[in-house]
Amino acid sequence: MENKYDAIVIGAGMSGLACAIRLAMFDKNVLLVEKHSISGGLNSYYRRRNFDTKDFRLFDVGLHALTNYIEKGEKKKPFSKLLKQLRLKYDDFNLKPQSHSIIRFNNQDLKFDNDFETFKADIKNKFPDHYEEFLKLHEDILAFDELNLSIEYKASKDVLRSFISSEELVEMILCPLLIYGSAWENDMDYAQFVIMYKSIYLEGFSRPVGGVRTILNMLLDKYEALEGKLSFRTDIKKIHHKNGKVFAVETKKDEMLYADKVFSSAGIVETMNLCDIAHDYPIGKMSFMESIIMTDRKIKTDTFDTTIMFYNDSDKYSYEMPNKLYDDSSAVICIPDNYEKDITDGEGTFRITYMANYDMWKNLDKKDYKAKKEQVLNSSIELLKKQIPGFSELDVKFTDVFSPTTIKRYTYHEGGAVYGSEKKNRDGKTDIEGLYIIGTDQGFLGIVGAMLSGISIGNLYGLME
Ligand SMILES: Cc1cc2nc3c(=O)[nH]c(=O)nc-3n(C[C@H](O)[C@H](O)[C@H](O)COP(=O)(O)OP(=O)(O)OC[C@H]3O[C@@H](n4cnc5c(N)ncnc54)[C@H](O)[C@@H]3O)c2cc1C
Structure with missing residues (x-):
């Protein structure tokens, strides 16, 4: 049959790429489909024009940190499992470990690093x-x-x-x-x-030189070398099933693609909707916004060398969808330049993340939307001035802000929910035979977690069964 595959993987984010690589490695005829024109999903990159200088810049959507840091040669850790399963080389990640991070609550600090x-x-x-x-x-x-x-x-x-x-x-x-x-x-x-305690406190943070594109290019090269099939701008509108078994997916261009196994990284709510069946998975509430602020030069590491600060203005941390556009009582401040050994000259980057309310951002008209983004930017700059010694001496050269609606627009996750639904499918199975959930809604998230999810669910149901 034409368009018949051993497996179809929906989504070329971290979990989809990893799952497709594993299947292709064992000679499965696998098709990876992606709505967007580039890979990466929640951790992708985008282009923005600087209106003053007219030059274009590529920004990572999110990448603050790669969790699960290991030194070269370390074994039996999640990251070493990932390298082994995907047959990737440690050196190719070109990881720079963090200097250290700080949890700052009402001026009480706790410090952690990769030790x-x-x-x-x-x-x-x-x-x-x-x-x-x-x-x-x-x-x-x-x-x-x-x-x-x-x-x-x-x-x-x-x-x-x-x-x-x-x-x-x-x-x-x-x-x-x-x-x-x-x-x-x-x-x-x-x-x-x-999982998170071990990946953050026991193992720690690093960042690949070149950001998320270093990881994505490595995964795409690997998949290409295995002759895996990849179709960008392919939007799946329906997952077809009969007598409780999956048999095909249908694209928005009405093309039918057949497979008895479908691995979906679109999210559990989104995947169930594609199947057109009733379900009780709630749309996740946690969404975020981020300001990216570029300055004429980096902060001097002898002035301030913290890589990530988890800031909270009181003793109690409110981690919930705010009932206003954004919550600036807490923030994550990431300074990618402060990964160890980045002593090169040149412009500096600051990323400030706030929790935000998707519905409220969605309901703004265009003018208000722009004005409120400006407000978020100003709030982020004020926060940097207060928390980062030496920031006030830098000249801000370029800024960008993305909101929960940006996340929804580019990742298609309902509600801009970065961590998916509150209800996970840990074993990856759905009520439909042959349809499996990988990535965020299987329960392993973050870049490393999503890749490990794609690997383990791919192994379990694509290779062993
Ligand atoms: C702003 C931000 C910052 C982050 N920072 C970090 C960080 O510093 N470190 C870290 O470890 N993690 C970070 N994360 C989280 C991390 O990006 C995610 O946990 C991980 O990338 C999720 O991967 P995934 O494969 O599960 O899903 P996704 O990345 O969501 O991939 C799903 C893919 O499926 C595609 N898709 C959806 N529906 C369809 C359809 N119908 N047809 C075809 N394709 C479809 C989407 O376009 C997408 O490419 C961040 C996330 C965000 C949003």
């Missing part, structure tokens, strides 16, 4: 009465089997509070993990917490 001892020592120093409690929690985390796909949901705050009697310490530990990976408001599933 867990730094975090431990800072907790001992700042929360001496709770240090032993923290060590007990840490033991529980190490003993937990977070990769068990059939594990029940458990609220992390309950677990953390059962060990640690300082509410502020509980909130501070949770803050980076929530904003870098929770679809739930004000809490996260404990299995997800353990």
Whole structure:
């Protein structure tokens, strides 16, 4: 039959690319389809024109940090598994480790870097009465089997509070993990917490030189070398199934593409909608906006060398969809220039992320939308002036702001929900035989998590079954 494949993978984001590579590696006739004209999904890149100088610039959509940092040669870690499964070389990522990050709550700081001892020592120093409690929690985390796909949901705050009697310490530990990976408001599933704790506090952050394009080009080259098929600008409008089994997908150009196995990274809500079946998966509430601010020069590292700051203006962290356009009581400030050893001259970059309300942004008219984005930019600049010593001495040369509606427009995720639905499909299965969920809504998220999701679900149902 024409247009018949062993498997079709929907979405050329991190999970879709990784899944398609695994299947192609084992000679499956696989087709990867992507709505957009480029790959990357939630972690892609875009072009913006500088109206003053008229030059074009490429920006990463998001990339603050690659989690799960390892040194070359380290084994049995999520990142080494990823390298092995996709047959990629460590050196090709050209990773620059972070200098360090700070969790700043109401002027109380906790510091962490890629050596867990730094975090431990800072907790001992700042929360001496709770240090032993923290060590007990840490033991529980190490003993937990977070990769068990059939594990029940458990609220992390309950677990953390059962060990640690300082509410502020509980909130501070949770803050980076929530904003870098929770679809739930004000809490996260404990299995997800353990994954994030290990990937951020135990392993740490790095950034590939060249940003997200370094990773995407590597994945695309690998897939091409395996002669995998990839079709951009191919928008799937329907997933066809009969007697509970998937058999085809249909494009917006009315083309039918046949396969008994379909791996979808479009999101669980979006995938169920494509199947035209009733479901109770809620649209995720957590969306964000980001200001990108470029200055005439980098901040001097002897003035300020923090890579990422998780800022919160009080003892309590509110991680929820704000009931206003954006919430500037907390923010993530990322300074990509402050990844270790970036001592080159040249312009500086600052990325400031706020939680934001998708529906409110969607309902603005064009004029208000522009004005409110300007307001966000000004708020971000004020925050940088207050939190980053030396920032005021730099000249702002170029700015850009994206909102939750930008995220929706370019990634097609309902509600601009960056971390997908609150309800995940950990085993990747759906009610339709042969249709599997990969990526964010399978429950592994972030760049490394999404790739590992594509690999493991691809292996489980595309290669072993
Ligand atoms: C602003 C921002 C900053 C971020 N920063 C970081 C960071 O610093 N570090 C980190 O680890 N993670 C970060 N993330 C999260 C990370 O990007 C995601 O968790 C990860 O990329 C998700 O990958 P995915 O494959 O699950 O899904 P997606 O990236 O959403 O991929 C899904 C793909 O499917 C395509 N698609 C959807 N519907 C259809 C259809 N009907 N037909 C065809 N194609 C379709 C989409 O176009 C998309 O390309 C960030 C996310 C955002 C938005």
